[in-house]
Amino acid sequence: MRIEFQDIHKYYGRVRANAGISLVLEPGRIYGLLGENGAGKTTLMRMLAGHTQPSRGRILFDGESVGRLSPSRALGMGVGMLYQDPQDFPALTVWENFRLGGRRRDKRNAIQRLQELGDRFHFRLPPEERATELTVGERQQLDLLRLLDLGANVLILDEPTTGISVTQKETLFAAMNQLAKDQGRTIIFVTHKLAEAEELCQEILVLRQGRLAGQLLPPFRSDELVDLMFGSESGAGGEAGPKLQPNKNPFLSLEHAQLVGEKYALSNASLSIRPGEIVGLAGLEGNGQELLLRSLAGLTRVAKGRIIMGGEQLQGLPYVRFRQAGIHFFPAARLEEGLFPDLSLVEHFQLAFPTARGNPVERLSEEGIRRFRIHAQPFASARTLSGGNQQRLLLALIPKQIKLLLLEHPTRGLDQGAGKLVWHHLAERCRQDTSLIFSSADLEEIKTHSHRILVFYNRRLVADRPSQSISVEEMGRLMAGQATAA
Amino acid sequence: MDFLALTLAGILSAGAPIVLATLGETLTERAGVINLSLDGTILLAAMTGFVLALLSGNPWLGLLASTAVGATSAAAVALLGLALARSQLAVGFILTLLCRDLAYFLGHNYARQLGPELPVWSIPGIRDLPFVGPALGYQSPVVYLSLLLTFFLWWWLFSTRAGLELRAVGEQPWAAFTRGIRVQRLRITYTLLGGALVGMAGGAFSLAVKPGWGRPQGAEGAGWIALAIVIFGGWHPLRAALGAYLFAALQVLGIHLQELFPMLPASLFQVAPFPVMILTLLLVNVGTANWFRDLTLRYPGLKKWLNRWQVTAPAALGRDFRPEKEA
Amino acid sequence: MFSKTSLATSLGRLVAALVLALVLTTLIVLIAGAPPLQTLAILVVGGLGSAAKLAQAAAVWIPLVLCSSALLLTFAAGLWNIGIEGQIILGAVFATGFLRPFPDGGSFLLVMGALMAGMIGGALWALAAGLLRTWGRVHEIFGGLGLNFVALGLTLWLIFGPWKRPGIASMSGTEPLHPTLWLEALGGSSLSPVSLLLALTVFLLVAFVLSSTQWGLRLKAVGQNQDAALLFGLNPQVRILEAMVGCGALAGLAGALQVVGVYHRLLPAISSNYGYTALLVAMLASFRSQIVPVLCFFFAVLNVGSIQLPLQLKLDSSLAGVIQGVLVLSFFLVQGFEERFRVLRRTE
């Protein structure tokens, strides 16, 4: 089936996830869909699968518009999608998961079919086990088998290779090739792993900030892809931070730690930080950098190893103790995790700086609002601020005296000028010996501001280098699993 | 022997309305919706059922009316709690109070009147058996219905496609949505169906088990107990029914126990289900508490022990689902 | 739960809800075969018509305001403290227990002590629900509900058991307190000026604490966003416990006042469902403490006036509860539709 996207726009509130994408997908081909985090890949695919509707534009199947797409209608058209986070039912058994939304089958039949398919790919999925007992990879396998069973004409695989072994991957790729070539199905393969895309795809589409940045045919060149994905111009580049002062001893260290998050764990992480040092974390989302930040903040558990700060062991202590030790965490989800939607700016200042009372708080707020150029009245509630202003408010609320500042995406959603302003403040703090660890999707930003850069891939720390000795391109390759650390 | 059989008959009969209500709420909660209004709904349904039976002379019509009242009350939960996204708990709680008072208000003049009752059925093959006969042979239709429904729902929930979809909706509505299941529609349907069963429980009270209407009717508190039993029953029809019969047994035998142990306060037997509910909830939920997770890291045996006891609530219980908002 | 809106908006909604509730109530009254206008008139006059009625309404207003104020604390912290009924009961139990060793009466200090004891009782019961929530992850609705029934069972056991009156055990409660341990009431009524003053003070205090203190702000912050509260170092778990304990203490005070000010003994139904009614008030007020006393008064008038229904129209008094419930549901309906339309408008 031939699929045509016509000028697709998708807005989430004020976020433009897709901004005018036009595209044709021919049957019998395997497409790669690439792009940095938040580029809009998943959003585009979800619209194709009927899970959400475009704000503007339409999708044509064999040249025909089918009206409002719902999941069942899309399934009817033969579009099946495998999610990057498995969309399944942990409490139900494997065979029930397999059957749900699939063909009408009785239990025996379903189990038999599941085993047939599983054998073909050498996936071993115990049918009576609950899905919770499976690994994420196995759950993806299960979902994949379900889609294959459905006989989807258009198969969307959103990062299907995150949880499977190399041999399984080969089987999967073989199957995909077979499905596309022999059966004329369209396969869209969303991934961050360049090698896989290059190996498998007949065409690669690159999204960048909601737009189609490129449409490439083989032979693919990795550097070109990286360039298209991450861009060469920088959003928040600008001046570099203060020089790292030598001969200062590390004040914080992480020793052979096993960090346990909600979804995954990061093993054997070691790290030490010197006063005034700025460390940038590069990596695609879900590869470990957010876990590192949160563990250092005391928000997730440290199962093994130690966190030592100023001679004191912090692992296992409650979050408040980390705070008292001078650690501050700056979350990426501003309204969800960082602010109180219905409280006013003044009230936020009052909560963040409890010692100041009465009038001084208002003065403090006004000062903060001015200094950080927050475009809002002091008594406006946080909910009504624009994304950028929420970000600035969050920055203004960082306490004065801290030793370690952990930031998730400090300039996400800021324009260039605002980004510069933020880094100006952060640099100021570093001069007063505050250390900084930040993550960012903008590699240029990392390169510009860090003294040291850590790169994460596949839930491992793959590189820890001084900023001078690593280029943006190399970072991109490392993040995509293209090279090993020198 | 006979006494035992008759006591068993008494338990089956006293348990019938609780079973119906528990099954209804289990159904609703399996779809991810909490209908907290049981206690009031049962009373309103009991009143309506009785009054309609009285006015029409037909108890079956009364039972039908009770069922309809239950569904109507559930419809209010569906409208406010699902369609308009108010807190399901808040809506249910208000309905509890409202339906109860409404029942007392509208039923005022029908209190303590003798009205029609559902007949006692005697089942030919069964009634002549020894022991089973007196226990099961002569019962109200609602007793047979509650027994049949228990097994029917068990089969239906775990062995049919529709049952599978129902559970899916209560577990991961978003995932169910992506598989083409109409989440909101199913949720509303099961809220109404569950409510209908709850309403039928009211009718079972006023037309069979505690015939008549009055203030009190005797069904007061049954709704809360049913809610507790749903949790105790781990959202499983068989376990839930078992819980309901256990409670009925506690009530029936409580009368004996009280004579055997006069120092036990009478209210003990009335209150007992609630600490059990709290304890069950504790076992269900404590596993997610951070301190407990740390503890299980240290003592893995604890987790195994807990797993043996644990039941899990439908993962999306009480959560709002709207595809346009997007999880 | 609720989002904060301007006073004008919430008043507007309230008026719309009132109109809707009036229509629904009229329907219900018509079903019962009664004249709607007269019924409503009797209700209102019955609660306001004379000085004695007013005093009665005020006497009902006291526990309602105490409990609603108490609930403002927990609602601010994002908690559904349904367990407030049990907390009232425990307050009454503790107050009675405190005064039982003094069958021959005593000084006013004892009464003060009883009030303190009541606050402790309510606070402990609330703490139990709070710990279940913070440690056991048991939702406070179910924990609180369960504890309500346990509290009820406890009073019944006490009244029919260890605290029964010599020779008889009956619903009429425990042996009455010695009259020196009664709070003085205004001539012939059960309205005690001390209670009135206490209730008013508590309300003002709660309103002040919530609007103007750091602690109040922290509670609100926790209620809005627990994750952010954690990041701000506000210790949300502890704040939750504090809110519960504060609420429980005030509910306990209400319970203790029912004992020393109104019934002068422990009764099986000592809480009079005031906790549940207060929950309705708090939902209607949706955080606006300013309108709490007014709503409480309205509900109290309905409660007191409802006794005229059986006397004059042979209707059941439960119409008061019906109106209260219908009003809150109407409010939700109005609020829900309004938000629905706002979403629709935005997506267009």
Add this chain to the structure above:
Amino acid sequence: EKKPFVVGMLLVGPYNDRGWSQAHYDAGLYLERKLPDAKMLYLDKVNPADRPGLTLPQLVDDLVAKGARLIIANSDDMTDGAREAAKQHPEVTFIHVSGDDVLTGKAPLNLGNIMGRMEYGKMMAGFVAALTTKTGKIGYLGPLINEETRRLAASCYLGAAYGWEKVRKRPLSELKFKVSWIGFWFNIPGVTADPTQVANRFFDSGHDVVVSGIDTTEALVVAMQKRRAGRQVWAIPYDYEGACEGADEVCLGVPYFNWGPAYLQTARAVKDGGWKQAWEWNGPDWKDINNHDTSAVGFLVGPALSRAANEELARFTRGLATGKINLFRGPLFYQDGSIFLKEGETATDQQVWYMKQLLKGMEGASSPK
């Protein structure tokens, strides 16, 4: 227009409970019929479970404000409230039904007590129960435990024992008479034991006649259900003359109160200003115990009572009327074996009124735990 003579009535249960409260309500209607300018104002469900938050004095204030000059409070639970209210309204006359404040001297001068001698009714109930039972096991569904309920249960037992021994000529040791208390005059879910369950338990454990001592009709309803399930059981309700209606197959009869005459007399006296405080304990009119204008208590024979038993009952009633049969004559023993009445001793009113325990031969608790 003449101002009506307003009689306020505070009923503990619903006015239409087919039991205790309805007997009072009907008496109020009787009063309105017989005393043309009398008007009854009643409030029912006056108990803490149904009207939480209301105190008796408050309700009395209301009735007085509506012009009530005579107020009747019909529950023993209202003792304190009635006394308090009477003190607050000395110009109004109060009748506390079933109380004994006058006897104990606690009553203010405007408070009187009225009670019917239900002992006779209960004796008859016990008598027919004993004549009817096939298993020899009689259940007595008791409310809460106090002097009144003990004396009624004991009377019932004495009637049963008489019928068993003297008429059926069976040894008393073969008669089982068991009392189960539910904890209040009617069911309050979550508070009392459930009377439906208690009645069920009686029937399921071989008791084939259940005598109700509570205000509501559960015993009768459960008996009907058992009948429909093919069992031979009977029940005897209480309080209200019409209680047997609709339960023809199982109702052996009902001992009931007829408050009308006493209320009429009291109302007349209050109206004329001739009312005197008294503790009245009114017996049946032995000429015709079912005479509505004269008899304070009666026993209406139910359709399920056999003709033979009916004839025996008539003989028994005559015996009671003439005093030939006096069941409160010694030797009688309390449950714990201590002496209630010595050989040949006849009980005084006070001895009967303040019955301290159940009698020997009865099963069940004598005092609250």
